Amino acid sequence: MPTVDILLPGYAIDTDQGYPAFCGVFLIRGRAGTGERRNILVDAAHVGRRPFLWEALASHGLAAPDIDTVVLTHAHWDHVQNIDLFPHATLLIHAAERRYAHTPHANDWATPSWTGLLLEQLPIREVRDGHEVIPGVHILALPGHSPGSVGVVVETDAGRSVITGDALHFAQVARTRRNPLVFWDVEQAVRSIDRVVDLADVIYPGHDRPFRLTSRREIEYVEPFCLTVTGLRPDARGLTFADRSEQGTEWIMPGIGGQPALYEKNAQEIARRISRVPRIAPPAPA
Amino acid sequence: MPTVDILLPGYAIDTDQGYPAFCGVFLIRGRAGTGERRNILVDAAHVGRRPFLWEALASHGLAAPDIDTVVLTHAHWDHVQNIDLFPHATLLIHAAERRYAHTPHANDWATPSWTGLLLEQLPIREVRDGHEVIPGVHILALPGHSPGSVGVVVETDAGRSVITGDALHFAQVARTRRNPLVFWDVEQAVRSIDRVVDLADVIYPGHDRPFRLTSRREIEYVEPFCLTVTGLRPDARGLTFADRSEQGTEWIMPGIGGQPALYEKNAQEIARRISRVPRIAPPAPA
Numbered sequence: 001m002p003t004v005d006i007l008l009p010g011y012a013i014d015t016d017q018g019y020p021a022f023c024g025v026f027l028i029r030g031r032a033g034t035g036e037r038r039n040i041l042v043d044a045a046h047v048g049r050r051p052f053l054w055e056a057l058a059s060h061g062l063a064a065p066d067i068d069t070v071v072l073t074h075a076h077w078d079h080v081q082n083i084d085l086f087p088h089a090t091l092l093i094h095a096a097e098r099r100y101a102h103t104p105h106a107n108d109w110a111t112p113s114w115t116g117l118l119l120e121q122l123p124i125r126e127v128r129d130g131h132e133v134i135p136g137v138h139i140l141a142l143p144g145h146s147p148g149s150v151g152v153v154v155e156t157d158a159g160r161s162v163i164t165g166d167a168l169h170f171a172q173v174a175r176t177r178r179n180p181l182v183f184w185d186v187e188q189a190v191r192s193i194d195r196v197v198d199l200a201d202v203i204y205p206g207h208d209r210p211f212r213l214t215s216r217r218e219i220e221y222v223e224p225f226c227l228t229v230t231g232l233r234p235d236a237r238g239l240t241f242a243d244r245s246e247q248g249t250e251w252i253m254p255g256i257g258g259q260p261a262l263y264e265k266n267a268q269e270i271a272r273r274i275s276r277v278p279r280i281a282p283p284a285p286a
Numbered sequence: 287m288p289t290v291d292i293l294l295p296g297y298a299i300d301t302d303q304g305y306p307a308f309c310g311v312f313l314i315r316g317r318a319g320t321g322e323r324r325n326i327l328v329d330a331a332h333v334g335r336r337p338f339l340w341e342a343l344a345s346h347g348l349a350a351p352d353i354d355t356v357v358l359t360h361a362h363w364d365h366v367q368n369i370d371l372f373p374h375a376t377l378l379i380h381a382a383e384r385r386y387a388h389t390p391h392a393n394d395w396a397t398p399s400w401t402g403l404l405l406e407q408l409p410i411r412e413v414r415d416g417h418e419v420i421p422g423v424h425i426l427a428l429p430g431h432s433p434g435s436v437g438v439v440v441e442t443d444a445g446r447s448v449i450t451g452d453a454l455h456f457a458q459v460a461r462t463r464r465n466p467l468v469f470w471d472v473e474q475a476v477r478s479i480d481r482v483v484d485l486a487d488v489i490y491p492g493h494d495r496p497f498r499l500t501s502r503r504e505i506e507y508v509e510p511f512c513l514t515v516t517g518l519r520p521d522a523r524g525l526t527f528a529d530r531s532e533q534g535t536e537w538i539m540p541g542i543g544g545q546p547a548l549y550e551k552n553a554q555e556i557a558r559r560i561s562r563v564p565r566i567a568p569p570a571p572a
Binding site for chain 1: 294295297298299300301302303304305306307308331332333334335336337338340363364367368370388395396398399400402403404407510511512513514515516517518519520522523524525526527528529530559562563564566
């Protein structure tokens with residue numbers, strides 16, 4: 001059976017000056033249908049976690065070239081930036097997400113206009129709901145947060161794990177059933193949360209620790225919290241710790257309604273952009 | 287006389303799971319030789335600060351198209367990622383830094399291989415030491431941290447301000463005279479720190495508050511510290527606050543010695559890469 005390990009834990013920490021945006025990065029190990037071993041990375045984090053990702057791979061006995069597949073749950077900046085560390089890997093991303101990344105909405109602050117250039121640095125395989133990555137590991141379409149958000153379902157010895165990306169950022173979302181950050185479609189986002197909760201034994205959220213929902217619908221984390229902060233003293237003058245709830249509830253991107261039409265209209269321009277990106281990462285060996 | 291305002295403050299906060307990497311972003315306002323008003327942005331921060339940058343501009347009565355010039359102190363990820371918000375601006379970057387960004391060293395975790403693609407999204411004007419941006423504002427070459435790190439010297443009514451980027455990350459560096467993070471050349475980095483300290487009345491570091499050095503060589507901050515953190519309680523189990531000094535001293539990139547030769551050797555390849563980047567940001571109006 002395939003296994004899931006946390007390479008970098010996800011954290012739900014924010015500030016009023018910017019987002020640290022530490023997403024979970026996961027390692028799935030298993031065997032292809034042919035029996036070959038496969039090392040699959042799910043999400044790659046942003047550049048500020050790059051040295052930590054190297055270390056985490058090493059602590060699992062791996063180096064970057066050992067990763068043969070990188071699955072992106074979606075194209076937001078904090079999930080994709082380190083993919084160029086893995087030029088030997090094939091990138092799996094939902095077809096809708098790839099296209100969107102080449103002409104993101106002007107209000108979409110999480111997908112800069114250059115995201116498409118970055119993604120095309122790896123050979124891409126577009127995936128859709130149900131795609132089998134290896135036996136026991138498949139793609140789960142979870143649109144709403146972004147057009148082509150996906151999860152990864154892993155059938156492990158301990159039950160069914162679902163890596164959700166930001167279709168389900170925080171454990172609390174499994175209770176509220178509302179996505180606090182929607183860039184594409186609010187109703188799709190709700191259905192995606194329901195889909196995860198219905199399927200999963202253990203949920204691996206985008207920015208929180210893995211957890212189970214108990215029969216009483218309570219959150220039972222399966223990993224401890226662990227973090228060391230430097231350069232900040234908890235009693236520093238001018239520093240405030242606030243509850244998230246004080247910062248308001250959910251954010252829905254302005255202009256969200258017009259997106260599908262815009263995206264349809266730009267189809268040709270998107271195809272043209274994809275064809276023009278120069279590949280600057282070293283090519284994968286034959 | 288030109289003025290300097292902080293749009294986004296720099297913070298010296300790190301963790302053992304990743305770098306929040308909140309650099310200072312500055313607004314210089316002044317007049318060109320022709321008398322026209324100019325709005326100059328120095329550094330652009332990473333994507334996790336994009337909504338905060340929009341807000342900060344608005345609070346200064348500006349929108350993104352009002353920025354006519356973006357100066358990058360260097361090409362590290364946390365300083366450059368939001369430049370695509372300013373397609374009407376000209377990008378000023380040191381010639382050496384631009385070239386380096388197209389073939390960064392494999393150990394340079396702060397300059398991903400796709401950095402060059404990102405930079406070329408704006409029209410670039412290469413600058414060198416002494417370049418006058420507008421009267422009273424000029425470029426100061428500060429190599430060492432990276433090959434083409436620069437500062438910006440601003441002659442204000444209150445004296446000479448120097449925006450340093452990461453040639454001088456933290457106020458403490460003005461005392462130790464050692465750069466804690468060197469990707470290019472240790473000795474050049476020391477000379478760059480000396481140059482800043484000799485010139486400046488007020489120093490605007492890359493990741494700290496602006497300060498003066500007193501005649502006793504003590505640090506006198508000229509701005510208060512202010513930060514609100516959400517999603518983290520100071521008494522959370524598993525959370526530790528540590529002193530920076532416990533984390534060791536300075537990091538010098540492995541392989542640093544061979545870089546100038548490598549860079550020379552790759553000159554043609556770099557020129558080829560620069561010529562191939564498709565511009566995907568909307569063009570500036572005529």
